[in-house]
Amino acid sequence: MAVKEVRDPVDIPENYEKLKEVIDEHKVKRGSLIPVLQKAQEIFGYLPLEVQKYVAEGMNVSLQEVYGVATFYAQFSLTPKGEHTIGLCMGTACYVKGAKAILEKVKEELGVEVGGTSEDLKFTLEATRCLGACGLAPVMMIDEDVYGRLTVDSIPDILKKYR
Amino acid sequence: MEKVTLTIDGIRVEAPAHYTVLEAARIANIKIPTLCYLKGINEIGACRICVVEVERAKSLQAACVLPVAEGMVVRTNTKAVREARRINLELLLANHERECLTCVRNRNCELQKLAEEFNLDNIEYGRISKEQKVDLKSPSIIRDTNKCILCRRCESVCRDVQTVSAIGVSGRGMGTMIGPVFGKSLSEVSCINCGQCIVNCPVGALREKDNIDEVWEALNNPDLHVVVQTAPAVRVALGEEFGMPVGTRVTGKMVAALRRMGFDKVYDTDFAADLTIMEEGTELLDRLNNGGKLPLITSCSPGWIKFCEHNFPELLDNLSTCKSPHQMMGALLKSYYAEKNGIDPSKIYVVSIMPCTAKKFEAKRPELNATGYPDVDVVLTTRELARMIKEAGVDFAKLENESFDNILGDSTGAAVIFGATGGVMEAALRTVYEVVTGKTLEKVDFEEVRGLEGIKAAVIPVGEINVKVAVAHGTGNARKLMEKVVSGEEQYHFIEVMGCPGGCVTGGGQPIVSASDKMDFDPRELRARAIYEEDKDMPLRKSHENPMVKLVYEEYLGKANSHRAHELLHTHYVRRERV
Structure with a gap:
C-alpha cells in the first residue's frame, strides 16, 4: 500500500486564499472576529499561530486579541483535529461497565492520549461526560455514529471502518 | 458642569x-x-x-x-x-503565591496593603491554581503568573496606552491567564520592554530583571574600574524609595550614595545628553540643508526604538542615528576616557542607573559595542539602585550633597530636561536656534513642547526656516502621530518620541506609585516639575555651552558628526517581526 502523504492544512496555500475571502467579507463589520475564526477553523481544522496571525493582520486587530478569543471559547482548538472525533463516554454507567479498559484499547490502537490527535490526522480522541445512552454502556461515538455494548476486542474493527 | x-x-x-x-x-x-x-x-x-x-x-x-x-x-x-x-x-x-517576605514588592504591594486594611487574620481557602513557570527570558522584565491576581491592569496599559498588546488574557474560568500568546516568553513577542506593566502591577507578578548581584560582584573585583552614570529622571524620583515626597530632588545625595557604595567614578548621563544634542542637532541641520530624510525622529528611548522596529519599519531611516545618551557615555568611557587615563577598556565596567527597563535590553544589543566591548555593561533601574543603597547600609536621607566627577559629569540644564516629555525637543531647539541664527535666545523655555498633552505640535521660527516640530509620549500617542506621518497627513521636520507616558520621569524603572495615590496626584506632573526646577538652577542651560563637551570635541572627537563621532556615538536599526 502506498503511503499517503499527510499534509498539515497550514502548509496548503489555497487554504489561505479561502481564508482571505472570508476576511474580506467580514472585515468591514465590527465584532466579526468570532465568525471569521469559525470559518478559519472549518478551513484549517484548527487555529495554530500562523492562522491566528493571518486573521489578526487581515482583521487589523492584535494577535493578542485573536488569541484571547480563540482560547476563551471551547469550540476553538489550537491543536489539529482529526478527520473523525471519537467521544468515549466516561459517565458513571459506562465507567462501571468497563469504559476504562475500552479507553486504554483505543489509546493503544491510535497511539494518542485523551485530547490528542493521531499522527495520520484521522482521529481525535475525547473522553466525554454521560452521552445519555446508559442502556448501551459502555458507549462511544465516532462523529455522529453511536457504538454500544463495546468490548475491548470489538475496537479494532470499528476503527477500521474510518481509516 | x-x-x-x-x-x-x-x-x-x-x-x-x-x-x-x-x-x-x-x-x-x-x-x-x-x-x-x-x-x-x-x-x-x-x-x-x-x-x-x-x-x-x-x-x-x-x-x-x-x-x-x-x-x-x-x-x-x-x-x-x-x-x-x-x-x-x-x-x-488563596491563589496568590504569598512569599511576601522575599517579594520585591514587600511593603509596596497593593494586595498586601488591603490585607492589612481589612484586618485579615486568616485565609480560609487553599490554592487551586496550578504552579506556573516564571518567565525569566526577557532581559528586562520578569513575569511570575503565580502572583498574578488577574486585575488586568498590565493588559490595559499594554494594549490601550502603549498599543503594544504583548500581554493579554487567555483561557477562561480557572484557566484564565495573563501573558503573551501561545505561552511564549516576553522575549519572543513584540514586547518593547517599556515596563509600564511593572509600574502598574499592584503585586509582584511583573518586575524588572534584577542585575544587582552583577554590580556588587564588579565592585568587589579589584581588577575592574567600575564607573557609574545616572540618567536625568533618576534624581527626581530616587528619594521616594526613602520616604521622600514625590518630586523631591536628590541629585547630590544620589552622587554621595554612589561614592559610598564604592564606584570609582560617578558620572552624569546628562553630559552625554548634551553631547546627543550636538550630534542630533547637527544631524537635523544636515538633513534640513542637504535634502536628507525628514522628519528626523529622536532615538533616545529604547522602548520607542523597538516599537518603531516592530511597527513602523518604513520609518527606520527617519530615526536619528544617535545612540541613546547612556550608550554614548559608555562608548566614550571605553575610548576617550580609557585612553586619557591609561586604563585598558576591557577593565572598565560601566553601570547605567536608568529610569527604564528597556535600557536593559538596549545595552545587550550586539551592535552597541563601539570599542569591541559592550558600551554599557549593566543597567540598573532607579528601584534597583534604591535597593542597593539600602543593602549597603547607607542612610540616604542623612547624606551630604556631593557633585559628579568632572569632565564626564558636567552638564547643562538642557540635558536634565531629557527626563520629561518634550525635553529633548526643547534642548535641541535651544541649541539649533543659536547655532543657526548666531543670536542668543531671549527666552530658553519652550513652553509649547512641555506638558502632558499626548501629542504636542509647534512651529518654531529658526532664522529662515519655520521648523515644524511634534512631540509624543507613550507609544500609543507615537503610533497615532506616526500614522499621520506615514500617510502624509501631517508633515514635520523634527519629532521627539518617548516610549513611556510622561517621558522618562515615569519610566518603567521608576519608583512605583500605587493606583490609589494616582487618584490624588499625577507623578508625571510632580517629577517633571522637579526636572524643570533642576534645569532652572543650572548656571548653563544650553548644550552647546557645556565647556566639557567642547573639550571632548577638541581633544578627541573633532567636530559633531565627524568620522570618529559616527564610529562611537551613532548606530543603526533593524526590522523586527510583529508577534
Missing part, C-alpha cells in the same frame, strides 16, 4: 454627573478600597473589592464603575459590604 446630589454613608455629596460612586466618595473623604481600578486606564469592575451597598439595588455594586445618580443612597461600610469584600480578598489571596 451638571451636578447630582447623592448620599454616601449619610453624608450629602454633590458630584459632577459623570463621576462614579468611587470618585464621589472621595469628595466626602470616604475611601473605598480598590484593586483592579486604574484611573482612566483600567475601569472594569473585575476584582469586586470596591463593592458598596446601594439602596434599592438587588446586589452589591462595584463603586469604580457605578455612575452617580440623583438621590442615590450608598453605604460603604455595612456588615454585608465588609464581609463581601473580605471574602473576595481572601479568594484572591
Whole structure:
C-alpha cells in the first residue's frame, strides 16, 4: 500500500486564499472576529499561530486579541483535529461497565492520549461526560455514529471502518 | 458642569454627573478600597473589592464603575459590604503565591496593603491554581503568573496606552491567564520592554530583571574600574524609595550614595545628553540643508526604538542615528576616557542607573559595542539602585550633597530636561536656534513642547526656516502621530518620541506609585516639575555651552558628526517581526 502523504492544512496555500475571502467579507463589520475564526477553523481544522496571525493582520486587530478569543471559547482548538472525533463516554454507567479498559484499547490502537490527535490526522480522541445512552454502556461515538455494548476486542474493527 | 446630589454613608455629596460612586466618595473623604481600578486606564469592575451597598439595588455594586445618580443612597461600610469584600480578598489571596517576605514588592504591594486594611487574620481557602513557570527570558522584565491576581491592569496599559498588546488574557474560568500568546516568553513577542506593566502591577507578578548581584560582584573585583552614570529622571524620583515626597530632588545625595557604595567614578548621563544634542542637532541641520530624510525622529528611548522596529519599519531611516545618551557615555568611557587615563577598556565596567527597563535590553544589543566591548555593561533601574543603597547600609536621607566627577559629569540644564516629555525637543531647539541664527535666545523655555498633552505640535521660527516640530509620549500617542506621518497627513521636520507616558520621569524603572495615590496626584506632573526646577538652577542651560563637551570635541572627537563621532556615538536599526 502506498503511503499517503499527510499534509498539515497550514502548509496548503489555497487554504489561505479561502481564508482571505472570508476576511474580506467580514472585515468591514465590527465584532466579526468570532465568525471569521469559525470559518478559519472549518478551513484549517484548527487555529495554530500562523492562522491566528493571518486573521489578526487581515482583521487589523492584535494577535493578542485573536488569541484571547480563540482560547476563551471551547469550540476553538489550537491543536489539529482529526478527520473523525471519537467521544468515549466516561459517565458513571459506562465507567462501571468497563469504559476504562475500552479507553486504554483505543489509546493503544491510535497511539494518542485523551485530547490528542493521531499522527495520520484521522482521529481525535475525547473522553466525554454521560452521552445519555446508559442502556448501551459502555458507549462511544465516532462523529455522529453511536457504538454500544463495546468490548475491548470489538475496537479494532470499528476503527477500521474510518481509516 | 451638571451636578447630582447623592448620599454616601449619610453624608450629602454633590458630584459632577459623570463621576462614579468611587470618585464621589472621595469628595466626602470616604475611601473605598480598590484593586483592579486604574484611573482612566483600567475601569472594569473585575476584582469586586470596591463593592458598596446601594439602596434599592438587588446586589452589591462595584463603586469604580457605578455612575452617580440623583438621590442615590450608598453605604460603604455595612456588615454585608465588609464581609463581601473580605471574602473576595481572601479568594484572591488563596491563589496568590504569598512569599511576601522575599517579594520585591514587600511593603509596596497593593494586595498586601488591603490585607492589612481589612484586618485579615486568616485565609480560609487553599490554592487551586496550578504552579506556573516564571518567565525569566526577557532581559528586562520578569513575569511570575503565580502572583498574578488577574486585575488586568498590565493588559490595559499594554494594549490601550502603549498599543503594544504583548500581554493579554487567555483561557477562561480557572484557566484564565495573563501573558503573551501561545505561552511564549516576553522575549519572543513584540514586547518593547517599556515596563509600564511593572509600574502598574499592584503585586509582584511583573518586575524588572534584577542585575544587582552583577554590580556588587564588579565592585568587589579589584581588577575592574567600575564607573557609574545616572540618567536625568533618576534624581527626581530616587528619594521616594526613602520616604521622600514625590518630586523631591536628590541629585547630590544620589552622587554621595554612589561614592559610598564604592564606584570609582560617578558620572552624569546628562553630559552625554548634551553631547546627543550636538550630534542630533547637527544631524537635523544636515538633513534640513542637504535634502536628507525628514522628519528626523529622536532615538533616545529604547522602548520607542523597538516599537518603531516592530511597527513602523518604513520609518527606520527617519530615526536619528544617535545612540541613546547612556550608550554614548559608555562608548566614550571605553575610548576617550580609557585612553586619557591609561586604563585598558576591557577593565572598565560601566553601570547605567536608568529610569527604564528597556535600557536593559538596549545595552545587550550586539551592535552597541563601539570599542569591541559592550558600551554599557549593566543597567540598573532607579528601584534597583534604591535597593542597593539600602543593602549597603547607607542612610540616604542623612547624606551630604556631593557633585559628579568632572569632565564626564558636567552638564547643562538642557540635558536634565531629557527626563520629561518634550525635553529633548526643547534642548535641541535651544541649541539649533543659536547655532543657526548666531543670536542668543531671549527666552530658553519652550513652553509649547512641555506638558502632558499626548501629542504636542509647534512651529518654531529658526532664522529662515519655520521648523515644524511634534512631540509624543507613550507609544500609543507615537503610533497615532506616526500614522499621520506615514500617510502624509501631517508633515514635520523634527519629532521627539518617548516610549513611556510622561517621558522618562515615569519610566518603567521608576519608583512605583500605587493606583490609589494616582487618584490624588499625577507623578508625571510632580517629577517633571522637579526636572524643570533642576534645569532652572543650572548656571548653563544650553548644550552647546557645556565647556566639557567642547573639550571632548577638541581633544578627541573633532567636530559633531565627524568620522570618529559616527564610529562611537551613532548606530543603526533593524526590522523586527510583529508577534
